[in-house]
Amino acid sequence: MHQKPSLQISQQQRQVMTPQMQQALKLLQVPTLELQQMLKEELTQNPFLEEVDEFAEVEDHKAEGEENPLERQEEESVTPESEAATESKDEIDWNDYSQDDFDRVPMPQGETNSEFFEKVPVRRDSLVEHLTTELHMLPLSEDDQALGEIIVGSLDDRGYLATPIDELAEFARATVEEVLRVLAIVQTLEPAGVGARDLRECLLIQLKARGQEGTLAWRIIDTQFENLKNNKRADIARALKVTVEEVQDATDSLGSLSPKPGFELSAEEARYVVPDLIVERVGDDYVAFLNDRNVPRLRINAAYQSVLSGKQKSGREEKKYVNDKLSAARWLIKTIDQRRRTMINVMNCIIQEQREFFDKGIQFLRPLTLQAIARQVEVHESTVSRVTNSKYVQTPRGIFELKFFFSSGLTTDDGEDVSARTARDRIKNLIADEDAKDPLSDQKIADLLQADGLNIARRTVAKYREQLGILPARIRRRV
16 A cells, blocks of 8 residues: 555644733733733833823813813724724724723722832842851951851751762862861851751750750750650650759750751741732621722823824824734723623622621631632633632731632531631630640540531541641640
């Protein structure tokens, strides 16, 4: 059988993500601050878009006794011509692109249009820069200074020396003894504990800096570190010939030491969270609105009206360029409007589903899924996921990430569902009120919750306890 090349035409259907759809999904997913930057970039790239402060413009014209410019724009609006009929003389309906027709959620009384200025923290020196500055202040020889800079540059973010001593000696062309001598100097720098090669050495350096060398806490770390990690206080007491109470007091003092001293300088400053949505209580209802006062308000630039209306002679390429930019501007304005509507609808559904949380607190948070909200808003589940991703809402009970309201659930004896976050909060409260000498085991906590009507297994309690960062009962036990 002979095979020879040939050309065949086939027709098939497949879903293609257009650039407009990609832009719409991106605008839906980004938080308000990123949206503000994206729209400013669009303003510089698309001449058809312009930013307008409608409220200030209306007030200025009212003060001069003129009519509302937005109403005048509606009277002067024209109809846009299609790309296929660029030579027609149909007028453009600018009202289709103006911001006038967009539904806005009214702001609660007392809200102002003052700008929000984010407090940007002043840049701090990194760990390496800080230690290098300290090193240069010491009376060291040039060789020791150079070797000290190599050691400082080999520290990780925790402040630990991760590179073996012999490798540092080979790289610096120095002896192991010289590296150890300069390393001892680096370990005297602040913050105390930097330059250590493991946790044990890090804690010993900090105790030495506090003048506690030789104390019981020092001896415990120096000689009983493995027993300390396993919380074997009785074994430590027998080995050091002290009482268990003395061991407990000594280990309590170790809680003020830092296991990762480098994070004191390398950790980034906490940044302020700007909520994308605000929920306020008005009477017996909760009102949700967007916190987008600083987002540019866009409308079509009327300067290009003469180009498309035919009043100004222009070539086909010029009209095609303007039509393309007009379509892009129209789509962007429509997408922003759809983003507003979707976010408000999703937030209103969350308020409806979690009404008891807003009224009474976290113990009344109900289990909720993205799919349940998607059915109510009549959108795809992925759309709700994009709306709630990396976005925050300011409520009368504090600022929460939108994902906070979604969690799995547990059942109760009366058939009601309880949120997993509510269960974790109840576990946290039980442990906070326990007797330190007889802490609650995971099984005991499960029994107490089951007595209250919450169906939960011991392994589920253990999972939630670990998520809360709480140690097991045997480690929490006090003498």
